[in-house]
Structures are given as C-alpha cells and as structure tokens.
Amino acid sequence: MPTLTFALNHMTAPGLKLDAFFALAVSLGMNAVEIRNDLDGNAILDGTTPAEVKALAERHGVTIISINALQRFNEWTPARAAEAGDLIGYAAACGARALVLVPKNDGTGQAEGERQANLREALEALKPLLEAAGIIGLVEPLGFEICSLRSKREAAEAIRAIGGERTFRLVHDTFHHHLAGEPELFADLTGLVHISGVEDPAVAVSDMRDAHRVLVGPADRIGNTSQIKALLAAGYAGPLSFEPFAPAVHAVANPKAVVAGSIAFLRENI
Structure with missing residues (x-):
C-alpha cells in the first residue's frame, strides 16, 4: 500500500486565523500547509x-509548501511583474x-499561438525572479x-522549452x-497535487465550479482515487493537499472531523 502524505490548504477552513489553521493541520497529523493571499481578514x-508568518509556522512545526x-x-505586464516580485519576496521571507x-x-x-506565446513570456520573466529567491x-x-x-501538456512543453524544469x-x-x-498526468513534472471532490449528482461536468468542490468521499464523481493511484504509480511522491471551495465545507463547525474522515476514506481506497 502506498504511503499517502497529506497537506492542508487554507481554503479548507478559510475562517480560521493562521495560528488556528496551522494548529488544525498539526492536529490532523500534517506538517505541510498552503497559505493564501486571497482571504479577506486573514x-x-x-x-x-512574513516574519510573523514564519514565526507561527516554526512554532507549530509546519512547512509552508506554497x-x-x-x-x-x-498576462505579463509591469503591474504583474511588480506583484510577482512582492509575492516571491513574501514567500522567501x-x-x-x-x-x-x-x-x-x-x-x-x-x-x-497567442496562449502559448503568453505562457512562455511569463515563464521566462518569472524564472530569474524565482531562481534568485x-x-x-x-x-x-x-x-x-x-x-x-487548460492543458498540462502545453505547460510542460513551455517549461521544458525554456529549460525551466528545476524552477517550475x-x-x-x-x-x-x-x-x-486531458488523460496525461506528467507525474515527473508534478510538484503538488490539490484534491477536492464533486458529489452533486445533477451538475454537468461543464457546469462544475469551485462552489461544488467538497472533501473527497465515497460519493465523489471526479475520480480522485483513480487519479491519485495513477499519479503514485507514475512516481509522484509529494503531498496531497486538501483544497475544497464549497461553502458547506467552510461552514462546518468541526473541520478536523470532516478532514479526518476524508483522510480515512482515501487511505482505505488507495
């Protein structure tokens, strides 16, 4: 049986302040977390x-993986370049x-043609900024x-075209x-896996949106267990990071219990 390593994205419990979010991850046996720059009031x-965030992470013994x-x-513009510089600096600090x-x-x-050119332009501009940090x-x-x-193949081709395999x-x-x-997995280039499920039986695939994304369980329609099994078989050994966006998940009074339930389901079925 493969060893599953889990991480927690702050979107799992966006109402928690960072201190409580890190504590939640630790209580679930995780030492890897993702923080976000899109949560108002957090x-x-x-x-x-960044110094406060670093101190909190160190106190809880967690690693901020992203x-x-x-x-x-x-969409590379001077404003995007400035924003990227700020975020990369924050990440490093x-x-x-x-x-x-x-x-x-x-x-x-x-x-x-346009989308491939835009992608390559952005990656080429980001590469030295990321490498320096x-x-x-x-x-x-x-x-x-x-x-x-939409295509991971296009992303992989662009990364390889600029010699960015060590940076991206x-x-x-x-x-x-x-x-x-897109059936291909590109496990060799995969640095992180985000997991969430969709259970609504009525929504068409083309109509699925972030609000449908719940924790992974037995009613999941989008094949999380088969995707994860295939990634592991292809050599992926990194974390599986919970990233549910559904308001129903965010409103749960005891997030530890529901995430633990999803972990148990995945461990039993992978």
Whole structure:
C-alpha cells in the first residue's frame, strides 16, 4: 500500500486565523500547509508580515509548501511583474517553498499561438525572479472551458522549452484535471497535487465550479482515487493537499472531523 502524505490548504477552513489553521493541520497529523493571499481578514491580506508568518509556522512545526497564488500570471505586464516580485519576496521571507501560478480565466487569451506565446513570456520573466529567491513556481492549469491554460501538456512543453524544469513544477488539481479531460498526468513534472471532490449528482461536468468542490468521499464523481493511484504509480511522491471551495465545507463547525474522515476514506481506497 502506498504511503499517502497529506497537506492542508487554507481554503479548507478559510475562517480560521493562521495560528488556528496551522494548529488544525498539526492536529490532523500534517506538517505541510498552503497559505493564501486571497482571504479577506486573514494573512496575507490583513497585513500580517512574513516574519510573523514564519514565526507561527516554526512554532507549530509546519512547512509552508506554497503561497496560493499569483493570479493571471500568463498576462505579463509591469503591474504583474511588480506583484510577482512582492509575492516571491513574501514567500522567501516567510519560509514558503513555492508560489502557485494561476492563469487568467476569463475567456481571453485562448487563441492558438497567442496562449502559448503568453505562457512562455511569463515563464521566462518569472524564472530569474524565482531562481534568485530560491522559490519554485507551481504552474496550475485550470480545467474551465474559459481558461487560457487548460492543458498540462502545453505547460510542460513551455517549461521544458525554456529549460525551466528545476524552477517550475506542475500542480495536478484533481478537479481541474477531470474538467480538462486531458488523460496525461506528467507525474515527473508534478510538484503538488490539490484534491477536492464533486458529489452533486445533477451538475454537468461543464457546469462544475469551485462552489461544488467538497472533501473527497465515497460519493465523489471526479475520480480522485483513480487519479491519485495513477499519479503514485507514475512516481509522484509529494503531498496531497486538501483544497475544497464549497461553502458547506467552510461552514462546518468541526473541520478536523470532516478532514479526518476524508483522510480515512482515501487511505482505505488507495
């Protein structure tokens, strides 16, 4: 039986302050966490300094495996470059290992040729910034039909084309992988796996959105267990990070119990 290593993304319990979130991860037997820069009233948006975040992580004995995320990274502008510099600097100062890179997801930049050129331009610009800080760039294709980077193959080809294999890795998100319908895994280039499930029996795959994303359990429709088994068989040995976006999950009074239930399900079925 493969050894499963789990991590916790702050989106699992976004109402918890960082101290309580780190404590939740530890209570679940995890020492790897992802923090976010899109949670109002919470670190990073509330002005918490990277030194404070680093001290909290050290006190709890957790490793910050990523900051999630630089949005619209493949629309490279002076403003994006400044934002990237700030986030990479924050990541380095708080002890984070990586920065998640999320493509624009508004129906623009999808044309053949245009999207590949935009992606390569952004990766080439990010590469020296990340390397100077010792931070990994985690490229996360999104499965939505309006996304400018749906294909992990295109991401992998761009990373290899610029000699970026040591600077960039892919995020395999089980939700987005299912939506994209791309069978290849690219386990050798995968640096992180995000896991969430969809249980709503009525929603069509093309209509699945973040609000449908719950913890992985027996009613999951998107094949988390088969995806994880395939990734492990192909050599992936990194963490599986819980990233549910459903308001119903965020409203749970005892997040430890529900996450522990999902861990138990995955351990039994993988």
